[in-house]
Amino acid sequence: MPEAAEVAVAAAQLHQVAAGRELSALPVTHPRTVRHTDPVSLAALVGRRVTRVRSHGKWIVVDLDGADAALGIHLRMSGQLLVAEPGTPHPDRHVHATLALGPHPDPFWPTDSPACEGIRRPERAVEVRFRDPRTFGELRVLPHGVAPVAPDLFDPAVTGSSLHALAARRRVGVKAVLLDQTQGVAGIGSYLADEALHRAGIDPTAPAGELATSAWERILVAARAIAVDSIAVGGVTLEDEGWVDLWGRPGTYAAQLQVHARATCAACDTPTSSAVVGGRRARWCRRCQHPRRRR
Incomplete structure (x- = not known):
């Protein structure tokens, strides 16, 4: 998607x-x-x-x-x-x-x-x-030109504090909060969530309400940085997805993914773990993303 x-x-x-x-x-x-x-x-x-x-x-x-x-x-x-x-x-x-x-x-x-x-x-x-x-x-x-979703990923109103406040009311895994387009932040899908959580060192199945504001801020910074890098090369095109730009060209950021759609972590070569979180498949590395890390 x-x-x-x-x-x-x-x-x-x-x-x-x-x-x-x-x-x-x-x-x-x-x-x-x-x-x-x-x-x-x-x-x-x-x-x-x-x-x-x-x-x-x-x-x-x-x-x-x-x-x-x-x-x-x-x-x-x-x-x-x-x-x-x-x-x-x-x-x-x-x-x-x-x-x-x-x-x-x-x-x-x-x-x-x-x-x-x-x-x-x-x-x-x-x-x-x-x-x-x-x-x-x-x-x-x-x-009025208003999209029926939460603030955009790059909206300054979206902060670690705002995500922390939202997550405090949720009893779901971290990735589920990131995927919810109607609350918190809009624009993060499966690959951006997986990659941002990997860069931030957070397990996607960790209870969202237990994360500190500092962890949410780190996730948000990572998601924005990855999105910027992905935009620069036309986005991500995976074999099972049809994304191409207006001239039919695929994006090339898939080559830089660390855990999403990968059997092993690109950072440490550990086999990736997989589970359904928020109705979507999550991929993560148990070595890079410690299950008890909350800050």
Whole structure:
């Protein structure tokens, strides 16, 4: 599943492609893709100019000029955004929505002026296709542009203290708190949680309510640093997951993973342990992540 890093990559690339263009059409061909959205509200976004594309947790948020709502895109397990030339055939039957974007406006383009020499001309129209084989992903109208999740991983409001206060009320393993997108922090998925906990030296099955603020701060610092490094190389693409960027390129951060999806710890070569925590499989190293460490 795309996490904070992959979603940030997709949002940055979509901003590069879409900002300044008009959303000229938004055809949707699968009902599950818009299962939480009123079709009338979705249609009201068409014809508006894209002003910004940003990420919030695992949501891509497309802000539009003059609208009191934004277009939210959630890729979930198998969603992809792919750039294509308008009118070219779909790669397969799994394209369930298309963001049709008009030519890039350039009202100050004086076609007969020598001063325009070497300046890029207005770009032609383009399509961004939402491909989702499992149909878990969705498009949703977000009132006031607010994603329905906790603060983003990089939000300064998220601190070790805020996570410690949240965890004090939870009787679950540490990883379960990190995976909860509605409370605490949004954007951390399975691989970011595994890797951050490994770097912080914390067992993912440790009771969340027993961790000190210092431990939560260390986990948060690790998660942010790993996300930044992952963004720099296009994110993580694993064999059983379909993440690619807008041009179909896989991310390469998987080569730097220490415990996630690994049989042995990359740091010490100890066989990794595995258990289900918060409904997701956790991987950790018993040597690097001591089961009794709480600070």
